Amino acid sequence: MPQLKLVLPNVQEQAMIAAVKGIVATTCQERFSQEPVLKRNHIKWNEKYRMIARAKDKGFAEGAIVSCIGLFLSERHVTQNQPCGAIILYADEYYMRKLMNSAGLSGEDVLNQGAVADFCSEFCNMITGQFINRVVNEGYQEILMTSPSTQMDEIQDGVRFNSDYAEYIELDFFIWGKNVFSIDLTLSAIFKNE
Amino acid sequence: MKQILVVDDSSVQRKIIIQIIRQAGFNNDILEAGNGEEAIQVLGSHFKTVGLILCDWHMPEMNGIEFIEGVANVPAVANIPVVMVTTAGTEEKLKQAYSVHPNLKGYIVKPFTADKLKIVIAPFL
Numbered sequence: 001m002p003q004l005k006l007v008l009p010n011v012q013e014q015a016m017i018a019a020v021k022g023i024v025a026t027t028c029q030e031r032f033s034q035e036p037v038l039k040r041n042h043i044k045w046n047e048k049y050r051m052i053a054r055a056k057d058k059g060f061a062e063g064a065i066v067s068c069i070g071l072f073l074s075e076r077h078v079t080q081n082q083p084c085g086a087i088i089l090y091a092d093e094y095y096m097r098k099l100m101n102s103a104g105l106s107g108e109d110v111l112n113q114g115a116v117a118d119f120c121s122e123f124c125n126m127i128t129g130q131f132i133n134r135v136v137n138e139g140y141q142e143i144l145m146t147s148p149s150t151q152m153d154e155i156q157d158g159v160r161f162n163s164d165y166a167e168y169i170e171l172d173f174f175i176w177g178k179n180v181f182s183i184d185l186t187l188s189a190i191f192k193n194e
Numbered sequence: 195m196k197q198i199l200v201v202d203d204s205s206v207q208r209k210i211i212i213q214i215i216r217q218a219g220f221n222n223d224i225l226e227a228g229n230g231e232e233a234i235q236v237l238g239s240h241f242k243t244v245g246l247i248l249c250d251w252h253m254p255e256m257n258g259i260e261f262i263e264g265v266a267n268v269p270a271v272a273n274i275p276v277v278m279v280t281t282a283g284t285e286e287k288l289k290q291a292y293s294v295h296p297n298l299k300g301y302i303v304k305p306f307t308a309d310k311l312k313i314v315i316a317p318f319l
Contacts, residue, residue, distance in 0.1 A: 026305040027210075104213055105206065115206055122204040125252065126304050129281020133303070136284040147203070147254055 004085040011138055012169055013038060016185055019130035023123070028102035039170040042187060043161060050158025051168075051186070057092045058170070058182050063075060063152065065091045065117055067124035068159045070146040071132075073190060078144060085143075085187035086159045087131065089124040095180040096120060121140045127183065141191040162188035196245020196319065197223045201233040201261065202279070203253040207304075211248060211279065211311070218312040220319050222246075230256025234264065241271050246318045251280035251287070263294035275299040275318045279306070 017036055024030055044052045047186050055064035071085040072078045091114055098117050100110045109115050132143045149155065161168075170184035172179050198215065202208045208226050215224065225240060227233035230253060237244060247265070251258040258278065265271050276298055278291055281305035292298050300314040 012282055023305045026307055100206075103210060105209065109206065109209060118204050118206045122207050123205070126281050129252075129283065129304065133283040136286070142286050145252065147252055 011135070012185060012187060013140070013171070015131050015134035016127070016169070016171060016183060019127055019134060020183070021173075022174070023126050023130060024099075024173075027123075027126075028099050029097065030102050030175050033174040036174070037085040039172075041168055041170055043166045045161075047157045048158055049163075051086065051088075051161045051184075052154075053088045053090075053159050053184070055153040056153065058090050058172075059179065060090055060092055060182075063093045065089075065093055065096065065120045065150060065152060066155055067091070067117075067120045067148045067150040068155050069124055069128045069148050070160060071128075071187065072144040072146070073099075073141065074144065078146070081160060082162070083160050083164075084162050084190055085185070086161050087124065088130045088155070088159060088184040089120060089127065089181060090184075091120050091123070091181040092178070095176065095178055096123075098176070099123075099180065116150075117150045121150045124148045124150070131185075135190075139193050140194075143190065161186050164188045165194055195222050197225055197235060197240060197243045197316030198315075198319070199225045199227065199236060199240070199244050199247045200231070201227045201247065201253070201258065202250040203228050204250075207250070214308045214311050215315070217308060218316075220315075228286055229253040230258060230264070233261050236269055237265070237274075241274075244271075244274055246277045246315060247274055248279050248315070249276060251278060251282045251291075259291060259294055262291070262298070266295040266297065272297070277302060277318075278315055279311075280304060 068088040070083045073084045165188040172182045249258045277300035279302045281304045
């Protein structure tokens with residue numbers, strides 16, 4: 001019988017780390033300088049009761065790119081705007097351009113700020129898709145994802161989250177000795193087949 | 195020579211796919227669309243010359259699954275080989291894709307290697 005269960009924090013972490021490592025190795029052929037740094041934080045929200053997603057709070061310089069994707073348990077939850085979680089990517093613009101170079105892109109594709117934002121959206125999209133694939137493979141139910149929303153420095157209106165679970169995992173990833181990007185992940189209890 | 199239609203809302207992702215196609219030695223003319231609706235318009239004027247469709251799943255306006263369902267139901271384009279190129283890689287998603295387009299020719303989960311893409315698309319070019 002399916003039971004409502006919290007995806008264990010270590011399962012979430014491992015699924016996310018494996019997803020990111022696989023994507024960076026396949027897409028950019030780059031190696032991480034060190035293991036990702038893990039933090040568990042309480043969600044801070046704004047006046048609209050949405051999660052604050054601000055790159056400078058993570059230590060990124062001005063001009064960073066923030067991309068977020070909502071997670072939902074069903075189409076009904078999408079319609080009712082009731083997410084079960086969210087994934088937020090914070091990326092340093094300069095180093096994302098370097099990653100684009102490593103992915104084989106060059107010239108205008110890398111110089112154009114819109115293209116960098118598009119690359120971050122797609123990066124966030126792949127991370128979320130791979131994370132879901134791994135969680136579902138652990139026996140948890142399918143999770144629906146929204147299209148990415150990408151902005152400079154912060155998600156202005158904040159990010160909808162599930163208030164049943166007011167903590168999130170932050171993972172900081174290092175390439176070339178620098179914190180090139182960080183990921184916030186918040187996920188409420190979801191059904192698991194026992 | 196048959197044309198390839200690449201459908202993905204990310205222009206960067208389309209460029210990466212096109213680059214891999216070129217590096218693999220395929221010189222086919224390539225058409226691009228940013229979502230299912232655009233892809234329908236492109237197919238409307240090129241349905242006789244398109245020989246392969248590479249399609250993402252998550253896209254605004256009309257997503258990939260709605261688009262390939264439409265393709266499967268229009269006799270003039272139903273036989274064009276379609277390969278999904280998407281982040282949606284769970285078994286349930288695979289079943290859903292094959293249920294709307296039983297003649298789907300391949301399913302590639304992002305991220306993918308150049309070799310993987312070449313192996314899947316080579317038989318149709």
